[in-house]
Amino acid sequence: MTELTKLTLASALDGLKTKAFSATEITQAFVDSIEASNDTLNAYVVKTPEKALEMAAASDKRIAAGEAGLLEGAPIGVKDLYCTKGVRTTACSNILGEFTPTYESTVTQQLWDAGAVMLGKLNMDEFAMGSSNETSRFGPPANPWRRNGSNQNLTPGGSSGGSAAAVSADLCLAATASDTGGSIRQPASFTGTVGIKPTYGRASRYGMVAFASSLDQAGPIAKTVEDSAILLEAMCGHDAKDSTSLPEPVPEWRNAVHRGVQGMKIGIPKEYRVDNMPEDIEALWSQGIDWLKEQGAEIVDVSLPHTKYALPAYYIVAPAEASSNLARYDGMRYGTRVSGDNLISTYEGTRSEGFGAEVQRRLMIGTYVLSSGYYDAYYLRAQKVRKKILNDFVEAFGSCDALLTPTCPSAAFAYGEKADPVQMYLNDIFTVTANLAGLPGISVPAALDKQGLPLGLQVIGKALDETTCFRVAGALEEAAGFVAKPEKWW
Amino acid sequence: MTERPTYTLKGETGDWELVMGLEVHAQVASEAKLFSGASTKFGADPNCNVSLVDAAMPGMLPVINRKCVEQAVRTGLGLKAKINKWSRFDRKNYFYPDLPQGYQISQFDHPIVGEGEIEVDVEPAHGDPAYSFPVRIERLHLEQDAGKSIHDMDPTATYVDLNRSGVALMEIVSKPDVRTPLEAAAYVKKLKSIVVALGTCDGDMEKGNLRADVNVSVCKPGAYEKFRETGDFSHLGTRCEIKNMNSFRFIQAAIEYEARRQIEILESGGKVDQETRLFDPNKGETRSMRSKEDAHDYRYFPDPDLLPLEIDDLFIDNIRESLPELPDEKRQRFQDEYGLSRYDAGVLTADSERAEFFEAVAHGRDAKLAANWVSQELFGYLNREDLELADSPVSSVQLGELIDLISNDTISGKIAKDVFARMIDGEGDPVAIVEKHGLKQVTDTGAIEAIVDEIIAANPEQAESVKEKPKAMGWFVGQVMKASGGKANPQAVNQILRQKLGL
Numbered sequence: 001m002t003e004l005t006k007l008t009l010a011s012a013l014d015g016l017k018t019k020a021f022s023a024t025e026i027t028q029a030f031v032d033s034i035e036a037s038n039d040t041l042n043a044y045v046v047k048t049p050e051k052a053l054e055m056a057a058a059s060d061k062r063i064a065a066g067e068a069g070l071l072e073g074a075p076i077g078v079k080d081l082y083c084t085k086g087v088r089t090t091a092c093s094n095i096l097g098e099f100t101p102t103y104e105s106t107v108t109q110q111l112w113d114a115g116a117v118m119l120g121k122l123n124m125d126e127f128a129m130g131s132s133n134e135t136s137r138f139g140p141p142a143n144p145w146r147r148n149g150s151n152q153n154l155t156p157g158g159s160s161g162g163s164a165a166a167v168s169a170d171l172c173l174a175a176t177a178s179d180t181g182g183s184i185r186q187p188a189s190f191t192g193t194v195g196i197k198p199t200y201g202r203a204s205r206y207g208m209v210a211f212a213s214s215l216d217q218a219g220p221i222a223k224t225v226e227d228s229a230i231l232l233e234a235m236c237g238h239d240a241k242d243s244t245s246l247p248e249p250v251p252e253w254r255n256a257v258h259r260g261v262q263g264m265k266i267g268i269p270k271e272y273r274v275d276n277m278p279e280d281i282e283a284l285w286s287q288g289i290d291w292l293k294e295q296g297a298e299i300v301d302v303s304l305p306h307t308k309y310a311l312p313a314y315y316i317v318a319p320a321e322a323s324s325n326l327a328r329y330d331g332m333r334y335g336t337r338v339s340g341d342n343l344i345s346t347y348e349g350t351r352s353e354g355f356g357a358e359v360q361r362r363l364m365i366g367t368y369v370l371s372s373g374y375y376d377a378y379y380l381r382a383q384k385v386r387k388k389i390l391n392d393f394v395e396a397f398g399s400c401d402a403l404l405t406p407t408c409p410s411a412a413f414a415y416g417e418k419a420d421p422v423q424m425y426l427n428d429i430f431t432v433t434a435n436l437a438g439l440p441g442i443s444v445p446a447a448l449d450k451q452g453l454p455l456g457l458q459v460i461g462k463a464l465d466e467t468t469c470f471r472v473a474g475a476l477e478e479a480a481g482f483v484a485k486p487e488k489w490w
Numbered sequence: 491m492t493e494r495p496t497y498t499l500k501g502e503t504g505d506w507e508l509v510m511g512l513e514v515h516a517q518v519a520s521e522a523k524l525f526s527g528a529s530t531k532f533g534a535d536p537n538c539n540v541s542l543v544d545a546a547m548p549g550m551l552p553v554i555n556r557k558c559v560e561q562a563v564r565t566g567l568g569l570k571a572k573i574n575k576w577s578r579f580d581r582k583n584y585f586y587p588d589l590p591q592g593y594q595i596s597q598f599d600h601p602i603v604g605e606g607e608i609e610v611d612v613e614p615a616h617g618d619p620a621y622s623f624p625v626r627i628e629r630l631h632l633e634q635d636a637g638k639s640i641h642d643m644d645p646t647a648t649y650v651d652l653n654r655s656g657v658a659l660m661e662i663v664s665k666p667d668v669r670t671p672l673e674a675a676a677y678v679k680k681l682k683s684i685v686v687a688l689g690t691c692d693g694d695m696e697k698g699n700l701r702a703d704v705n706v707s708v709c710k711p712g713a714y715e716k717f718r719e720t721g722d723f724s725h726l727g728t729r730c731e732i733k734n735m736n737s738f739r740f741i742q743a744a745i746e747y748e749a750r751r752q753i754e755i756l757e758s759g760g761k762v763d764q765e766t767r768l769f770d771p772n773k774g775e776t777r778s779m780r781s782k783e784d785a786h787d788y789r790y791f792p793d794p795d796l797l798p799l800e801i802d803d804l805f806i807d808n809i810r811e812s813l814p815e816l817p818d819e820k821r822q823r824f825q826d827e828y829g830l831s832r833y834d835a836g837v838l839t840a841d842s843e844r845a846e847f848f849e850a851v852a853h854g855r856d857a858k859l860a861a862n863w864v865s866q867e868l869f870g871y872l873n874r875e876d877l878e879l880a881d882s883p884v885s886s887v888q889l890g891e892l893i894d895l896i897s898n899d900t901i902s903g904k905i906a907k908d909v910f911a912r913m914i915d916g917e918g919d920p921v922a923i924v925e926k927h928g929l930k931q932v933t934d935t936g937a938i939e940a941i942v943d944e945i946i947a948a949n950p951e952q953a954e955s956v957k958e959k960p961k962a963m964g965w966f967v968g969q970v971m972k973a974s975g976g977k978a979n980p981q982a983v984n985q986i987l988r989q990k991l992g993l
Contacts, residue, residue, distance in 0.1 A: 083548060083549045089548070091548070101547070101549075103542060103547070205549070207550075210548075210549065210795075212794070241551060242551050242553075243551065243552065243553050243554065243795060244794075244795065244797060320791060321794050324581050324583050324593050324789070327583060327592020327593060328548070328590060330592060332590070333546070333547075370583070370789035370791055371787055371789060372787045372789075
């Protein structure tokens with residue numbers, strides 16, 4: 001039965017539909033795998049086996065009654081950022097204590113409405129702030145991938161490290177994740193999985209613990225491009241409860257995956273050729289270009305001149321919004337409270353103990369850049385940069401349909417390897433631009449580096465043109481023929 | 491209309507003048523809160539009108555209530571102000587237990603309503619006649635109210651009630667155009683009459699649904715005019731903001747105290763510190779709440795959870811078309827239609843219920859007589875007794891009937907006052923009162939002639955002398971009226987007397 005966990009989401013849904021196996025059977029297989037592996041991998045921070053089996057039983061009834069939904073019986077993991085009714089949700093922060101929502105996020109509700117089964121809550125960086133999952137209150141998950149011949153644990157990336165690790169290690173068919181500066185795509189790249197951040201506003205943010213409202217976007221991490229398309233379709237759609245949600249119909253992305261890239265123009269932004277980029281990544285990028293050419297796409301050189309300002313702008317805008325978004329964690333109504341002699345000391349105690357070092361760092365940065373006298377120089381300037389970056393993309397898309405870049409400037413690294421926060425922030429260099437501009441970006445595993453670690457390529461599309469992202473990603477996936485799986489050591 | 495008087499305060503170093511701008515917070519009349527579906531109903535048990543959004547639970551997002559936007563635009567139109575088709579919500583960040591989000595959603599630099607102007611009517615007072623003056627409105631913006639901290643339920647703990655958290659407020663900011671304590675109160679009264687007429691705020695100051703912050707400064711005569719010419723605030727004194735006053739009386743008392751306080755500081759060589767102050771109605775004093783140095787850095791920035799608020803001409807026009815008659819328009823109409831003075835018309839239109847009452851009384855009747863009875867007699871009575879119109883013991887129908895009795899000579903004006911007093915005492919309809927107490931005016935000339943004959947016969951000397959001094963006929967009128975118990979028709983009495991006395 002364990003083989004069921006190795007299925008893709010697409011083939012599992014086929015098997016469930018044809019009754020080759022039941023929802024209960026596949027769910028039990030995942031529950032068992034999680035039970036056996038999670039102590040080592042630390043991907044799940046909350047396991048919900050009883051709930052999963054209950055949901056699976058309900059799915060089996062609906063399948064038997066011919067009332068199956070689009071994801072009927074598919075066991076899914078949920079990033080701990082999504083509020084789940086009756087299931088502890090803390091965004092992996094101490095400040096939320098044992099907080100258990102009385103409500104469900106729109107995205108997860110849509111998954112359950114489509115028949116998906118919840119296996120549990122997945123590890124992440126505290127409040128999604130981090131690129132290695134080391135800021136989680138529960139400790140980091142392990143990347144199932146290790147360097148050739150090494151038994152050193154590596155990070156699965158962040159902030160959706162638990163989602164990426166779980167998908168990569170077959171601890172769920174697919175997982176929800178979220179991406180503020182690369183938190184879906186970078187972990188996908190580090191774990192040989194596919195991750196897509198859709199256009200800002202495609203998926204509702206209602207019930208997602210907020211990090212930076214203008215950048216946060218839900219998306220899936222999955223085993224294949226097709227799987228990511230299936231899950232993204234179920235996650236997206238207009239929601240009146242989120243004012244920034246787009247009133248756009250959700251296309252049938254699954255059908256786009258195998259449509260090829262014949263006649264497409266793919267832009268290669270020269271500014272993404274950074275100093276000290278590992279050779280393997282340079283080579284993979286060139287390889288990607290060749291693959292697309294071979295499949296009939298035209299390659300055009302484009303320029304995104306403001307790229308170098310993206311990371312500094314991001315690290316102003318995101319902390320600024322976070323400093324305000326996280327003000328609600330004050331120990332007054334829910335979560336952790338450290339009582340002091342008076343109100344101020346209660347605030348100080350609660351927030352000093354409740355927030356980890358990286359979150360505190362960003363809250364201080366954010367408070368600073370919004371302060372009177374600094375607002376214009378930092379926040380306002382960063383917003384102007386943001387507009388320039390968006391204009392760069394609009395300009396570039398005048399001559400191409402999508403952009404091809406590496407997802408990250410490195411493969412997975414070891415814990416503690418990037419102790420300097422700025423070194424850590426540099427990991428987001430290729431991914432933050434899509435968040436700043438609100439564009440869809442997908443990471444596809446395309447090769448292993450010399451040390452045997454997966455590397456991803458990123459496709460950035462026009463606003464609302466996830467379809468093209470899926471077509472290009474599908475073509476890359478097919479050409480790369482990436483089927484490697486980590487050797488099981490856990 | 492009378493000239494606006496100059497208001498000066500005498501100090502030891504000479505005269506001082508006052509300059510004030512006001513910020514009025516008016517709770518939007520709406521069923522639901524500004525960004526959530528929770529009820530705004532007053533008087534619910536603590537923390538019962540609180541949605542997940544109002545309590546700032548993780549992942550909750552604000553969604554603008556269309557009704558509140560309509561109400562803000564409606565108010566803007568009522569203030570003859572510019573409606574901004576593009577406006578934006580910002581976060582005002584500060585920590586307090588009754589502010590669950592850690593920020594208030596407000597509008598900082600792009601309010602929904604821009605500049606406007608209203609005409610404010612000042613009642614006669616201190617021997618000055620009534621006058622009116624214009625106040626320029628700087629802006630109106632929408633924002634969330636905070637919850638309520640209750641400090642007196644427990645010696646060591648503070649309780650928080652979030653029922654108000656997220657309720658929509660309109661903050662209406664005036665330019666520094668107000669110059670006397672009475673004008674400040676009159677300005678708030680006028681705003682209240684406008685929002686109540688528009689139905690955009692219930693104006694209930696006791697519940698705190700309409701409250702005012704007043705920025706007060708003092709300056710030497712001439713300085714204000716220089717400020718108005720140049721727009722340069724340095725001509726004016728340092729201002730203090732007196733927060734959160736919910737009565738006209740407090741507003742005036744606070745300003746009077748505050749102006750004196752500032753003058754004393756300045757005259758003793760000191761400097762007024764820019765600060766926020768609170769008025770203590772028990773002591774009749776203002777006291778410092780926080781200084782400029784302690785002022786929060788609110789770290790305003792556009793709320794990324796909300797899109798800019800964009801409205802179109804159709805939205806505005808639909809509201810414009812549904813606007814009710816505003817107090818100023820009504821006053822003008824009362825002047826034109828009923829021939830009332832500006833002041834009388836102003837008194838009758840200050841509040842739409844009173845205006846409606848007057849119109850019901852005046853309908854088909856002598857308007858000036860009706861105005862007199864409604865504003866002098868009835869409103870005078872209600873004001874003396876501190877009663878609302880709704881509590882009036884006399885209905886508009888009854889008052890109308892009383893006026894009819896005067897107009898058709900059933901009773902005299904004097905008797906009418908007696909009847910009115912009985913109506914207030916709850917004796918019922920005027921017709922019945924007149925009947926019951928036999929107050930009907932005697933218009934039967936025969937009966938009057940009999941009385942006249944009797945009195946002339948009893949006073950032959952006076953009857954003789956009145957021919958020399960016709961003005962003395964008033965004595966005879968008085969005698970006749972007295973003999974008739976006040977019921978004789980005065981015109982008939984006059985006419986018959988003149989005839990019988992050969993005048």
